[in-house]
Amino acid sequence: MIDEKELLDLCDHAVTLGVEKGADQIEAIAQFKSELETEVEQGEVSSVNRIMGNEIAIRVFVEKRMGSAFTNIATKDSVSEAVSLALQAAKAANPDDDFVSLSKPSEYPSIPGLWNDSIITTDPGQVVNEVVEIVKRGASHKDLVPAMASSGANAYLVAYANNNGVRHAEKTSIGYGFLAAIAKTESGVTPMVFAVDIGRGLDIRKEAIVHEVAEILDMCKKEVMGKSGRHTVVFHPRALLQLLQYTLVPSIKGENVARGKSKIGDKIGEQIASEKITLYDDGTHPKGIASSIADDEGVARQKTTVIDRGVLRSFLWDTYWGNRMGVSSTGNASRNMREGLIEIKSTNIVIEPGTRSIENIISDIDYGYYIQNVQGAHSSNPESGDFSIVGNPAILIEDGKKVGQVHGLMVSGNAFDLLKQVGEIAKEPHYLQGIIAPEIVFSDTSIIAKE
Amino acid sequence: MFDLLERALERTRDLKASYVELRGEDGFIEYLQMDDGRISALTQRIERGCAIRVLADGAWGFVTTGDLENLDGAIEDAYSIAKAAAPTRKEPIELAEINAVRDKVKSSAKEDPRNVSVEEKVDYLQDTMNVIRDYDERITAVTLKMRNASGEKFLLTSEGTRIQSPVNLVWIYPWVTGKDGTRLSAARYEEASTHQGWEFMKETATPEFIGEQVAKRVKLQLDGVPAKGGSFPCVMGPRVIGVLAHEALGHLAEADLTVNTPFNGRIGEVVAAEDVNMIDDGTYPGGLGTTKYDDEGTPTSRVEIIKDSVLTELMTNREYAAKIGQRPTGNARAESYLYPPIIRMRNTMFEKGDYVYDEIFEDIDFGYYCADFRGGQAQMNASFQVGVQEAYEIVNGEVGRPVMDLSISGIATDALFKIDAIAKEDFPFELGRCGKGQTAYVSSGGPTIRFSKGGITFGGKE
Numbered sequence: 001m002i003d004e005k006e007l008l009d010l011c012d013h014a015v016t017l018g019v020e021k022g023a024d025q026i027e028a029i030a031q032f033k034s035e036l037e038t039e040v041e042q043g044e045v046s047s048v049n050r051i052m053g054n055e056i057a058i059r060v061f062v063e064k065r066m067g068s069a070f071t072n073i074a075t076k077d078s079v080s081e082a083v084s085l086a087l088q089a090a091k092a093a094n095p096d097d098d099f100v101s102l103s104k105p106s107e108y109p110s111i112p113g114l115w116n117d118s119i120i121t122t123d124p125g126q127v128v129n130e131v132v133e134i135v136k137r138g139a140s141h142k143d144l145v146p147a148m149a150s151s152g153a154n155a156y157l158v159a160y161a162n163n164n165g166v167r168h169a170e171k172t173s174i175g176y177g178f179l180a181a182i183a184k185t186e187s188g189v190t191p192m193v194f195a196v197d198i199g200r201g202l203d204i205r206k207e208a209i210v211h212e213v214a215e216i217l218d219m220c221k222k223e224v225m226g227k228s229g230r231h232t233v234v235f236h237p238r239a240l241l242q243l244l245q246y247t248l249v250p251s252i253k254g255e256n257v258a259r260g261k262s263k264i265g266d267k268i269g270e271q272i273a274s275e276k277i278t279l280y281d282d283g284t285h286p287k288g289i290a291s292s293i294a295d296d297e298g299v300a301r302q303k304t305t306v307i308d309r310g311v312l313r314s315f316l317w318d319t320y321w322g323n324r325m326g327v328s329s330t331g332n333a334s335r336n337m338r339e340g341l342i343e344i345k346s347t348n349i350v351i352e353p354g355t356r357s358i359e360n361i362i363s364d365i366d367y368g369y370y371i372q373n374v375q376g377a378h379s380s381n382p383e384s385g386d387f388s389i390v391g392n393p394a395i396l397i398e399d400g401k402k403v404g405q406v407h408g409l410m411v412s413g414n415a416f417d418l419l420k421q422v423g424e425i426a427k428e429p430h431y432l433q434g435i436i437a438p439e440i441v442f443s444d445t446s447i448i449a450k451e
Numbered sequence: 452m453f454d455l456l457e458r459a460l461e462r463t464r465d466l467k468a469s470y471v472e473l474r475g476e477d478g479f480i481e482y483l484q485m486d487d488g489r490i491s492a493l494t495q496r497i498e499r500g501c502a503i504r505v506l507a508d509g510a511w512g513f514v515t516t517g518d519l520e521n522l523d524g525a526i527e528d529a530y531s532i533a534k535a536a537a538p539t540r541k542e543p544i545e546l547a548e549i550n551a552v553r554d555k556v557k558s559s560a561k562e563d564p565r566n567v568s569v570e571e572k573v574d575y576l577q578d579t580m581n582v583i584r585d586y587d588e589r590i591t592a593v594t595l596k597m598r599n600a601s602g603e604k605f606l607l608t609s610e611g612t613r614i615q616s617p618v619n620l621v622w623i624y625p626w627v628t629g630k631d632g633t634r635l636s637a638a639r640y641e642e643a644s645t646h647q648g649w650e651f652m653k654e655t656a657t658p659e660f661i662g663e664q665v666a667k668r669v670k671l672q673l674d675g676v677p678a679k680g681g682s683f684p685c686v687m688g689p690r691v692i693g694v695l696a697h698e699a700l701g702h703l704a705e706a707d708l709t710v711n712t713p714f715n716g717r718i719g720e721v722v723a724a725e726d727v728n729m730i731d732d733g734t735y736p737g738g739l740g741t742t743k744y745d746d747e748g749t750p751t752s753r754v755e756i757i758k759d760s761v762l763t764e765l766m767t768n769r770e771y772a773a774k775i776g777q778r779p780t781g782n783a784r785a786e787s788y789l790y791p792p793i794i795r796m797r798n799t800m801f802e803k804g805d806y807v808y809d810e811i812f813e814d815i816d817f818g819y820y821c822a823d824f825r826g827g828q829a830q831m832n833a834s835f836q837v838g839v840q841e842a843y844e845i846v847n848g849e850v851g852r853p854v855m856d857l858s859i860s861g862i863a864t865d866a867l868f869k870i871d872a873i874a875k876e877d878f879p880f881e882l883g884r885c886g887k888g889q890t891a892y893v894s895s896g897g898p899t900i901r902f903s904k905g906g907i908t909f910g911g912k913e
Binding site: 038068069073093125338375378 | 513
């Protein structure tokens, strides 16, 4: 296994060579990943998979013409070849007069606990045992049928260098457990319900995973009819994240703002959401799974206040679009290593909690729906914010009680209108991949129930 | 590469594994993206690697590596991680028998995209961009994505299979934004071939064709009226009925998923209205999901999922064929050497009926005609959702005003019984990508089909 210092040496080699060969600007990013994961089908471990390898991406600019290249072979010879290919590609490209510069050195944050040695020292047998235990505990619940499950131990080493003097290397680890299960109902089966516990090490909270799945399935076993109209809707953060990822998040990406593709691109300083909403993108959150010291351009991760008590404060930027619009990168560059595309991506969306527990909030709802997950968020219109999704599972709340699951319940509207309809935010955040937020209650939301 | 893999396989003879499979890949892949005339990505790469799957003591070990010099170590690793899983199984995994095949499949592509200059590809993108920009002055932003691939893949198994197959791909995907006053909207389109080379982009997916397809959809969005919410009689055109075949039904008939769905245990039962036939066909000539063999070496086939309204057959790989006592249908597919093969669809479609196209609309006082979609998603309880980016009102039997973004949903097992008219027309296929943890290029289609009220719910806003 290559270490992060060797990866940084390869990046330095690429940068030195690129400059020698005529690049005005050059950057190299090198990653090593080792992913060990188990797969469970129909209650039994069917496969253990190991995906291991190096990925090295080069990007050069020659007279503002960009070229990029990729290799999966971590040797100086191969990297040299990739530098030549990138230079060759740059010759074929049109000049981009708006290109200013690659990233400049920044001060890196200190984030504790991004790496846990147990991820690479653990025997595959132990990773298998974790998932076997999850399935065993799941199957011990009445009516719970484990459908899929997984456990994993992943290590990521990354290094970045460019000829502006940015040099950085770091390592992060991920350990997780996952269970998806169904239960039989009177008319068929419940939707597949899942829960994940994800952290930096292999200390997976197996009982918490099983408890969450069993609790949702219990709510789904009884099937009830819904009512069309405008109702109160509670979104679990896993459902909310999906909706936001395809509506609000594209609108706060600096590139979309710059290209006129954001509905809120001219609304900085304006009230765009309920004053109950304070929303950050925080790439430095110690409990955030997307946290790291630097982004894929070697820029320091940061906490960016996007919405402060309903007022739009900032968008998210990478180096190119930040330079182009005269603002600093917010450390949100994400690189598709094999395809060479750099995009602005959110890290951990953090929504500030409210004061009451979700149980208390639900007990005060006379009629409404608790949306645990959604189908079809990706078919929303990211430009207009219009969405029309299926809540699944969608739990009917009547007289403060969760009474059963509604089949085929559609929730439709516009995400920017929805953000103004926040009734209340629960107090306990859920730490999920991509979002750290509690449940959020929206009032007066358009519901179409299957007839 | 064949020799390298052959030698590595030879050395596994002493391994106490019941099955060893090596899938090698040696190919050229490129990705280009143009945003409003700016090239934002242009990467060409040569990718070489190998996927190793070992069945030992009844469990799988899978390792993927780009280090072809150290295949022995990777095979050992796959064997040992399979052994780590095996003691936890009650029943060992078994594979349905297939005949070992030795074959070299030739590429049908005429013009290898590897040999086409970058300048020509950039010109293609620029031309497409111009067509889109010129279509309507309200078009404000255009992103074009292009992916091309060519190469070879190799399958060697301890049972004696030796297959060399071509890897071909040309793919173009525009995403276009329009603005009218404060109203923003967007549409997308997609064309691809896995059988033709660059000639497909010159003769079929031309800049004029692609540009017009996407730009007209943005225009319709900007001109559209809001959809109503609720259930209405509706007509689904070939592109939408195809995605319903795929999302709403196809996934339920993938044998690894079926056990958790309402289709479980229902082979031989009536699951749809009269005259409904639905198939997945891996042999359909020129189909985006068509190959001669799957990634386990099983010849692909036509799977009659619903025949005369009866659930007849599921899509399988070798493992699930053995598990459910059905034939291996050739549906095991892997995106690349970075992934293990799993059960995937290929070309999924409803078959033709006996209605004349115009008759289908005649009896509808008010309803919707859905012509094109944007994304869809299925759940194991047969709940489906499909985003619709091109739809029209039907008023008194006539197709009328365009409708803004909406989505439709339903419970597939109920909706199948609400089909009450199927056109006897030839139909085009919708070409796209399916995500099931890894990407597969698939096509889907069907004739124009009518659903009576109660089959499909419209997620409108009124």
